Amino acid sequence: MDSEVARDRALDAAEKLFYGRGIQSVGMDDIRGTSGVSLKRLYQLFPAKEQLVEAYLERRDVRWRQRLTEHVDRHTDPVERILAVFAWLREWFAEPGFRGCAWINSYGELGATSPRVLALVRAHKGAFRAYLAGLVSDAGLPAPLGDQLFLLAEGAIVTAGTEASTEPADQAGRAAGLLLAAYR
Amino acid sequence: MDSEVARDRALDAAEKLFYGRGIQSVGMDDIRGTSGVSLKRLYQLFPAKEQLVEAYLERRDVRWRQRLTEHVDRHTDPVERILAVFAWLREWFAEPGFRGCAWINSYGELGATSPRVLALVRAHKGAFRAYLAGLVSDAGLPAPLGDQLFLLAEGAIVTAGTEASTEPADQAGRAAGLLLAAYR
DNA sequence: TACCGTAGAGAACGCTGGTTCTCTCGGTCG
């Protein structure tokens, strides 16, 4: 098996298991079983579990923001682009296996003990917030709105996770619409 | 040592350690060391670690909502009472050792593996949401506003945790003010 | 064919941590 393929399979398994069950309750042997990549190979690719965790979070960050961007890019009107964020959240929440935000969940587990994980959480949230700020700026709206939309989105993600519901996306979207109107 | 005192000390230690470092990275021996309650006594009071975790979350839920209520009750004007929630969040965020929401953090660690913990998370969030709904209703404002304020608060709590900042409380408070104005 | 590097399966190792057990001691009651 090609090294690149092994790496992909390992990360696929890591994402499925870490996201679905939490990081600490998944053993390297579970990763091996799910990925089909031997322990020896796993440790060649990722010298320790923590590195696999970091690679999982990094790859998911890229993919997550890419999917969001692609959805938003279907719209051209600046205000519609902002609201499209919440529509995409709704789609995401409805996916089977949705279990909230991978980074917030990681923060709960490892934020206090792993500075690397904490940094990745902040990087992801910073990127998402910056993306929203860009959308707000493109619409010619004041910057504070970006932070407020960010909080709405975060609240929706967390709540959709714990409640296993898509409702929060709609509620946040309606609130976002009201805030947009207030600033216009 | 009185049994009640031992129980309190155990829960004090559990709250300090579980909240500060995460649940899985704290051992029963750490609880013993911090509380001064012997392992034998700990296991008499809580037959397993999971029960200590549940007791920790339950006691914290009562205290947390009590503190919130007390702060809100300093105000009589219904609209001010709503905004007082966000002022209290700000105070809470500023406390030393603040590390986000105990229940969301627990959800990240144990939500997928412990149905009891998941139920406690939902119970806490449900109670908070219901409290907000009551404030909104007392102000004669429509129900959807309650859910929107809830999402803002959740987003602020999570973000204040990961960013170690009190800013999100202010941002959420301003957003809440705009939503209130929109509904009035 | 003999050699060699590599890979996988899975055992082994060492540590951690949840839970239980042992031993000792001090206090209480008959």
Added chain:
DNA sequence: CGACCGAGAGAACCAGCGTTCTCTACGGTA
């Protein structure tokens, strides 16, 4: 005073898991 009860300290037990090692098989090469 002596038997007993409960409590604490800490060892012990046992399972899980991160990490490494061993053994075997195989494919390529001269």
